[in-house]
Amino acid sequence: MRHRSSRLLRATGAMAALAMLATACTGNDPASQEANTGPRAVSENDDPGKEVVIGFSGPEADHGWLAAINSTAVAEGKKYEDVTLRVAEGTNDPNMQISHIETFINDGVDAIVLLPTDGAALTQVATQAMEAGIPVVNVDREFSSEFAARTTILGDNYGMGVSAGNYACSLVEENNLGGDAVVAEIAGTDSLPLTQDRSDGFKEALQQCGQNVDHRVAADFTVESGEKAASNLLQAVAEIDIIWNHDDDQGVGVKAAFESADRDEFAFLGGAGSKNAMRWIQAGEMEATVLYPPTQAADGIRLARLLAQDKGMSDLVQREVPRRIVLDAPVVTQENVEQYLSLGFES
Incomplete structure (x- = not known):
């Protein structure tokens, strides 16, 4: 041996842990801010703004990571008093998910956050949403066209x-x-x-x-x-x-x-x-x-809120929400595990 x-x-x-803490969850809910013990940039983005409706469609929660994707997105939406989150039933059926997005379009939501069951299969309906003036935030599985999303957020x-x-x-x-x-x-x-x-x-x-x-x-x-x-x-x-x-x-x-x-x-x-x-x-x-952060859809909710409220990102000189964001892949060890435990998901 x-x-x-x-x-x-x-x-x-x-160092990756410090970077992750710097972007930990914040919101209008004081309870959520108490849970955030790391450094945080304070900006007007944290203040309540125009009320918006965000549609979220994610996968069937048949895997611990996928269940966490859905639950953290819902939890993030609840933090903002200016957000009404409409959550479609999780599914692994692209046709059903297309129907969900069509419903969001017909209802005139202000933004859509979508983790597609199949990026290629959902590209056309996501493009329809964009053409209807509804910004789409694409999460984890990419569409096959640049025109299908306003921004894409990915793990690495x-x-x-x-x-x-x-x-x-x-x-x-x-x-x-x-x-x-x-x-x-x-x-x-x-x-x-x-x-x-x-x-x-x-x-x-x-x-x-x-x-x-x-x-x-x-x-x-x-x-x-x-x-x-x-x-x-x-x-x-x-x-x-x-x-x-x-x-x-x-x-x-x-x-x-x-x-x-x-x-x-x-x-x-x-x-x-x-x-x-x-x-x-x-x-x-x-x-x-x-x-491989299970918070990608939660980050998507935040970005969708900014887009729907015509806000930018306060920590960037060029304030517009980026077209593409790739999250870090830090290593969790015994020395830093306490800092990441709240981001873990149950298998």
Whole structure:
């Protein structure tokens, strides 16, 4: 046994933590502001403005991260006394979601926040909303046309891989593993571009410290598939130094496989930022996880409010809401986990 994950805790990601705290939730509700203990820019944007109606359509909550996307969006809308949030039923059916957006258009809402079941399939109806003068905020899954959204807010899948790879490199260096390090990867659904982006980022970051992905298996973002993929990996490889699992929901199954095999000689890294993962980090059962913010739709609600009220972003010299925003992918470790725990989602 070369090392245990509980002995490999590192203080990386602190600066990213400060950046995340600087943009923590604020609103008109005093209770929400009490929960925000980090530094915050105060501007007239926080004051009640013109009353607006925002339509929100998200996916079916069949995954912890997706459930958090929906719940944080609803919670954000409730913080503003000048916002009426109309929430469509979550769905994985593009046709049903198209119907929801058509209803929003017919009702004349002031803005729409949309995490599409399928970006290409929802492009036409989103474009119709834009042509009707309703700004659309596209979340996470991009449309196939620039004309379908006023602004797009995304997590950073490639950046997740880079963050995980950089952290793995720090473990290699600090534990003097050199070229003998055995690095494994448990990916998500291989056919998805987001999985490919995460893998590309991980691979390319590892190359900066002379490492490679020695063993790679793919799961399907579910507990069952995670357990199966991890079991296959452990059966095939006798000793591993570092394992990066792309998704903390499938990580429940991955960790179950580790326990069944009685294997813990490796540093276990996760992805997305579930509360399970953060509790494991606190208990010394997991090295770190990389955030894929479940607050993207909540940020979308904020941006939609600004757009509907003809406001800009107070912290920019050019105040207009940007056309595209990519959120950071910080690493959560035992040293900074308390700062991120409120952003975690239940698997």
